[in-house]
Amino acid sequence: MLDQIQQYLIPWSAGIMISLLVTVLCMRKPLYGRRLLAILFLLGMLANVYLAWIYPRDYLVFGQFTFLDSYRRFIYLILFRQAYWMGGLLILAHAYLAFSYWRNEAVPTPAIIGAALFLLLITPLGFGAAFPAPLILLFGIFYLYKNNVERAEA
Amino acid sequence: MTLLLVACQEERPPFSYPLRTISSEKIWDRAFHNAFVDLIEFRGQLLCTFREGDGHVTGKKGKIRVLSSSDGEKWKPLALLRKKGIDLRNGKFSIRPDGTLMLTGLGTDYRGKVYEWFTWVAYSEDGRTWTPPRRVRGIPSNNWFYDLTWQDSFAYAIPMIAGTDPLTGVVQSRQRYMALFRTRDGMNYEQVGNPFDLSPLVGEALVRFTPNKDMFLLIRDGGGHSVSAYYGQGRPPYDSLAILPLDHGLGGPNLLYLPNETWLLGTREWPEERPDCLNEAVTVFMQLQEDGTYRRLFVLPSEGDTAYPGLVLKDKMLHIAYYSGHEGWPSIYYSKVEVDSIYAWQEIGVQ
Numbered sequence: 001m002l003d004q005i006q007q008y009l010i011p012w013s014a015g016i017m018i019s020l021l022v023t024v025l026c027m028r029k030p031l032y033g034r035r036l037l038a039i040l041f042l043l044g045m046l047a048n049v050y051l052a053w054i055y056p057r058d059y060l061v062f063g064q065f066t067f068l069d070s071y072r073r074f075i076y077l078i079l080f081r082q083a084y085w086m087g088g089l090l091i092l093a094h095a096y097l098a099f100s101y102w103r104n105e106a107v108p109t110p111a112i113i114g115a116a117l118f119l120l121l122i123t124p125l126g127f128g129a130a131f132p133a134p135l136i137l138l139f140g141i142f143y144l145y146k147n148n149v150e151r152a153e154a
Numbered sequence: 155m156t157l158l159l160v161a162c163q164e165e166r167p168p169f170s171y172p173l174r175t176i177s178s179e180k181i182w183d184r185a186f187h188n189a190f191v192d193l194i195e196f197r198g199q200l201l202c203t204f205r206e207g208d209g210h211v212t213g214k215k216g217k218i219r220v221l222s223s224s225d226g227e228k229w230k231p232l233a234l235l236r237k238k239g240i241d242l243r244n245g246k247f248s249i250r251p252d253g254t255l256m257l258t259g260l261g262t263d264y265r266g267k268v269y270e271w272f273t274w275v276a277y278s279e280d281g282r283t284w285t286p287p288r289r290v291r292g293i294p295s296n297n298w299f300y301d302l303t304w305q306d307s308f309a310y311a312i313p314m315i316a317g318t319d320p321l322t323g324v325v326q327s328r329q330r331y332m333a334l335f336r337t338r339d340g341m342n343y344e345q346v347g348n349p350f351d352l353s354p355l356v357g358e359a360l361v362r363f364t365p366n367k368d369m370f371l372l373i374r375d376g377g378g379h380s381v382s383a384y385y386g387q388g389r390p391p392y393d394s395l396a397i398l399p400l401d402h403g404l405g406g407p408n409l410l411y412l413p414n415e416t417w418l419l420g421t422r423e424w425p426e427e428r429p430d431c432l433n434e435a436v437t438v439f440m441q442l443q444e445d446g447t448y449r450r451l452f453v454l455p456s457e458g459d460t461a462y463p464g465l466v467l468k469d470k471m472l473h474i475a476y477y478s479g480h481e482g483w484p485s486i487y488y489s490k491v492e493v494d495s496i497y498a499w500q501e502i503g504v505q
């Protein structure tokens with residue numbers, strides 16, 4: 001773990017800083033928070049286009065970071081081998097989330113649930129997901145959901 | 155011959171081990187390709203080194219990981235060596251006469267094609283903090299030795315040396331030659347005797363010494379799918395060696411001189427070399443005679459991309475670290491065998 005901290009200190013710190021920024025915006029300025037989340041999902045979509053369809057070997061890098069053996073087995077034995085279509089699903093999901101969070105309307109519940117589920121699923125990646133950034137972002141998503149409910153009740 | 159192989163494959167269930175099999179425990183599987191292992195005892199600790207990469211040859215640049223254990227049960231990461239733009243592999247431990255721990259290995263400038271091979275060396279006082287891997291000196295360019303063995307105040311190695319294509323700058327990897335080199339410090343080398351007159355596809359080579367300083371050596375031949383090799387012998391000052399063909403291939407071999415004055419060889423064995431005609435390569439251990447004949451003793455749980463065993467003899471136990479892909483992807487395994495059991499199997503022969 002220490003060697004990972006040394007090697008990936010800058011991207012890891014940047015990931016946490018961005019997640020804090022997004023979460024604070026979701027709490028204080030939900031529109032900007034949503035827009036920033038949309039940009040993050042768009043970047044995630046582009047990253048998965050590269051990973052799934054251009055250089056799937058880079059999915060293997062994430063296997064080194066996870067702290068769950070079963071998750072590593074999933075990445076090495078299933079995701080890597082089926083990268084084309086599993087990555088394709090991730091691309092579609094990211095595109096949907098990016099679109100849903102960018103709009104000027106309240107974020108639809110399926111997009112809230114989908115984003116929360118995605119963040120929970122990537123949490124075991126550890127450094128590969130800039131842990132604890134996914135959990136920090138989860139707070140931001142929760143505030144957007146809360147904001148949705150309050151607006152509906154008003 | 156092919157028909158016979160096919161027939162044998164159909165008659166027997168795949169992935170069973172008719173030879174006696176020694177159990178092993180997985181100790182590391184973090185990277186997608188964990189391979190090319192060595193083991194040493196240093197200041198009472200077992201140190202294990204191997205390469206972490208995302209493929210056997212190509213892909214991201216390989217790094218050299220060092221693990222430590224006091225009992226062989228629990229292993230903890232100790233160090234990670236890397237060199238920018240260079241694929242590091244085949245780390246091999248040795249201890250200099252002054253007690254300094256050394257790692258030597260192969261560095262490759264791989265950019266779709268191989269633009270340079272070089273042997274690197276790194277030093278450590280404690281196994282945790284290492285000098286950067288640096289090119290060794292005194293051996294012609296595009297050299298790589300697989301193994302380094304100390305004998306008195308010198309260490310000996312047999313590098314494979316290749317030229318460079320003048321038009322492309324690519325290593326002429328199928329035109330190799332070999333010679334014996336020696337060093338006093340692990341960094342600066344000098345040639346001993348003349349180059350060997352062997353096949354242009356020679357590869358991994360190692361030298362070992364008996365207590366009376368006789369040299370015994372093994373050389374892999376035939377490239378990636380090696381089903382031929384050489385063995386040889388020499389006496390001090392080792393400037394004239396007798397080298398003969400060995401009727402068995404080698405893949406990541408290691409050789410240990412046991413206290414009962416026999417040689418124990420651990421290597422990859424390809425399916426067509428195996429008496430049981432199974433369809434996967436395994437890591438096998440055999441008693442090797444000085445006349446080049448051999449007798450299989452046991453196998454380790456292994457399949458496919460496997461071998462490169464590191465061996466340590468300690469307290470009448472043979473400690474083995476090796477890699478194998480039989481549980482998903484190439485991972486590092488540890489095993490130990492009582493030396494007395496090996497002696498008994500030498501008497502009994504193949505189970």
